[in-house]
Amino acid sequence: MYERIEMTGLIGVDWGTSNLRVMRLGADGAVLDRRIDPRGVGRLASGAFLGVLEEVAGDWLDLAPVLIAGMAGSRQGWIETPYAFCPADVATLAARLARPDAARDIYIVPGVALTPQGLGDVMRGEETQALGLFGPDETGLMIAPGTHSKWVRVENGAIAGFRTYLTGELFAAVRHATLIGRDMGAPGGDDAAFDDGVRLALSDPAVTAHLFTVRVRQLAGSLRPEGAADFLSGLLIGAELAAETTHRDKPVQVVSEAGLGQRYARALALAGFKDIRSTSGEVAVAHGLHRIWKAIP
Amino acid sequence: MYERIEMTGLIGVDWGTSNLRVMRLGADGAVLDRRIDPRGVGRLASGAFLGVLEEVAGDWLDLAPVLIAGMAGSRQGWIETPYAFCPADVATLAARLARPDAARDIYIVPGVALTPQGLGDVMRGEETQALGLFGPDETGLMIAPGTHSKWVRVENGAIAGFRTYLTGELFAAVRHATLIGRDMGAPGGDDAAFDDGVRLALSDPAVTAHLFTVRVRQLAGSLRPEGAADFLSGLLIGAELAAETTHRDKPVQVVSEAGLGQRYARALALAGFKDIRSTSGEVAVAHGLHRIWKAIP
Incomplete structure (x- = not known):
C-alpha cells in the first residue's frame, strides 16, 4: 500500500465576500485538496488576512507560491489591487499582480473594470473563473449567477466585456x-x-x-x-x-x-x-x- | 354681499386604497367643493362603506346622484364591479355601472382590464381620470406616476391600452x-x-x-x-x-x-x-x- 504523491504547483485561493477557499493545485492546475473557511472578506479587517490564511492553511504556505483571486483585492480587502481593463487576458492579469506582504510569496490577481473612465462595471474573482473556462484561443460566455449575476464574454482567450445584473x-x-x-x-x-x-x-x-x-x-x-x-x-x-x-x-x-x-x-x-x-x-x-x-x- | 349658488349636478367620489375624496360637482363637471378623509379602501370592510360616506358627506348625498371611481369597486371594496375591457370609452363604462345599495342612488364605475383572458393588466380609477383628460375625439397618453405607475393610452376618446410599471x-x-x-x-x-x-x-x-x-x-x-x-x-x-x-x-x-x-x-x-x-x-x-x-x- 502506498499513496500517490503529487507535487503542489500553486496554492490557489478564492477569497470572496462570504467565504475563503484555499486549494492545493497540482502542476496541471487540478485541485488536489481544499479547505473552506467562513471568514470571507466581508468579516475581516485589512490586518487580519495573513493570520487567517496561516490559520487555515499554514502548513501549505511553504509548499508553493500563493495566488489569490476575489474580493481580497478590493478596497475593503487585504490590499487594494487596481483594476485591469478590458480586453484582458491571462498575460494582462499576470503583469499586474499585487503583493500584500513583501516577506511572503503571496500575490493577488487584479479585478477587471469595463472601462478606465467611470469603470462602467467591475468584477473581482469572475475574471479568473472566465479565463479558467476558456483557453487562449477560445470564445464563449461565462455566467456566474447569484446576488449579482455576472455575464463575462471571452473572445480569443481575452475578456472582451462583461455585465452585472442585480x-x-x-x-x-x-x-x-x-x-x-x-x-x-x-x-x-x-x-x-x-x-x-x-x-x-x-x-x-x-x-x-x-x-x-x-x-x-x-x-x-x-x-x-x-x-x-x-x-x-x-x-x-x-x-x-x-x-x-x-x-x-x-x-x-x-x-x-x-x-x-x-x-x-x-x-x-x-x-x-x-x-x-x-x-x-x-x-x-x-x-x-x-x-x-x-x-x- | 351675496354668495353665488351653483347647482350640484353630481356627487363625484374617488375612493382609492389610502384616501376617500368626495366632490360636489357642478352641472359642467367643475369641482364646487370637496371633502377628503383617510378612510381609504385598504382600511375598510365591505359593510362599512355606506356609513363612512354618510359620515363624510351625508348632507350632500341627497343633492344629486353619487358616482364612485377607484378601488371601492374591487374585490376588497364595497362591491366587486367586474372589469370592462379595452377598448373602453365613457359609454362602455356608463353601461356597466354597479349599484352597491338598491335603496340609494349610488353607482360605481368599473375598472378596466387589458384583455378578457388573464386580464393582462388592470386598473381602477385611472380609467376615469384618462377619460376626463381626453374628450370624445381626442388621442393622447395619461401618466399617473406613483407606487404603481400607470400609462393609459386614449385613442379617439376610448382607452385603447395601458400599462402598469412597478x-x-x-x-x-x-x-x-x-x-x-x-x-x-x-x-x-x-x-x-x-x-x-x-x-x-x-x-x-x-x-x-x-x-x-x-x-x-x-x-x-x-x-x-x-x-x-x-x-x-x-x-x-x-x-x-x-x-x-x-x-x-x-x-x-x-x-x-x-x-x-x-x-x-x-x-x-x-x-x-x-x-x-x-x-x-x-x-x-x-x-x-x-x-x-x-x-x-
Whole structure:
C-alpha cells in the first residue's frame, strides 16, 4: 500500500465576500485538496488576512507560491489591487499582480473594470473563473449567477466585456419589500410558471411592467400563489437573457451550484442558446489561477 | 354681499386604497367643493362603506346622484364591479355601472382590464381620470406616476391600452432592501444624476444591469452618494419611458403632485416627448365622472 504523491504547483485561493477557499493545485492546475473557511472578506479587517490564511492553511504556505483571486483585492480587502481593463487576458492579469506582504510569496490577481473612465462595471474573482473556462484561443460566455449575476464574454482567450445584473438581490428585495412579494413562497416548484416568466421577459424588455403582472396573474387565476416566486425568478433571469441573446450562438458555461444552474440552463435553452455547459466555481477558479500563474513573464 | 349658488349636478367620489375624496360637482363637471378623509379602501370592510360616506358627506348625498371611481369597486371594496375591457370609452363604462345599495342612488364605475383572458393588466380609477383628460375625439397618453405607475393610452376618446410599471414600489424596495440602497438619501437634489439615469435607461432597456451601476458609479467617484437616489429614480422612470417612446408624438398628461410631476416632465422631455402637460388628479377624475355620467343611455 502506498499513496500517490503529487507535487503542489500553486496554492490557489478564492477569497470572496462570504467565504475563503484555499486549494492545493497540482502542476496541471487540478485541485488536489481544499479547505473552506467562513471568514470571507466581508468579516475581516485589512490586518487580519495573513493570520487567517496561516490559520487555515499554514502548513501549505511553504509548499508553493500563493495566488489569490476575489474580493481580497478590493478596497475593503487585504490590499487594494487596481483594476485591469478590458480586453484582458491571462498575460494582462499576470503583469499586474499585487503583493500584500513583501516577506511572503503571496500575490493577488487584479479585478477587471469595463472601462478606465467611470469603470462602467467591475468584477473581482469572475475574471479568473472566465479565463479558467476558456483557453487562449477560445470564445464563449461565462455566467456566474447569484446576488449579482455576472455575464463575462471571452473572445480569443481575452475578456472582451462583461455585465452585472442585480438579479438575486432584486429577487429578494421584491419578495421581502413589495406587495407582490407578500405571501410569496420559495421558488423551485413550478417550472411552467418559471418558463412563463422567462418567455415574457424575452418577448419584451419592460421588466418593471412585467413585475406588476405577478399580481395581475394571481388576481386572474392564471398564476397559482405557489408559482409566483418561480414566475418572478423567470422574469428576472429572463431579463438577463433578453439583454444577451445576441450571443446565443456562442458556447456558454454556467458556474453555479445545482439548483440555480439548472434554472439558468433551462432559461438559456428557451432563449435559443445551443451549447450550454455547467462547471463548479472551484474548477473554474483553479484553472484560471493556474493559467494566470503560468502567464507570468 | 351675496354668495353665488351653483347647482350640484353630481356627487363625484374617488375612493382609492389610502384616501376617500368626495366632490360636489357642478352641472359642467367643475369641482364646487370637496371633502377628503383617510378612510381609504385598504382600511375598510365591505359593510362599512355606506356609513363612512354618510359620515363624510351625508348632507350632500341627497343633492344629486353619487358616482364612485377607484378601488371601492374591487374585490376588497364595497362591491366587486367586474372589469370592462379595452377598448373602453365613457359609454362602455356608463353601461356597466354597479349599484352597491338598491335603496340609494349610488353607482360605481368599473375598472378596466387589458384583455378578457388573464386580464393582462388592470386598473381602477385611472380609467376615469384618462377619460376626463381626453374628450370624445381626442388621442393622447395619461401618466399617473406613483407606487404603481400607470400609462393609459386614449385613442379617439376610448382607452385603447395601458400599462402598469412597478416604479415607486421598486424604488422603495431597492432603497430599503438592497446593498445599493444602503446610505442612500432621499431623491430630489441632483438633477444631473437624475438625467444620467434617464439617459442610461433610454439608451438600453437592461434595467437590472443598470441598477448595479448605482454602486459602480459611486465606487468610481462619478456619482456622489447624495445623487444616488436621483440616479436610481431616473433609471426607473427612464425604464418606463424606454418602453413608451413609440408614443412620443402624442400629447401626454401627467397626473401628479408637484415634485414627482416635474420629474416626469423633465424625463419626458429628455425622451423626446413634445406636448407635455400636467393636471391634478382631482380635476381629471371629476371630469371623467362627469363625462361617464352624461354617457348613461
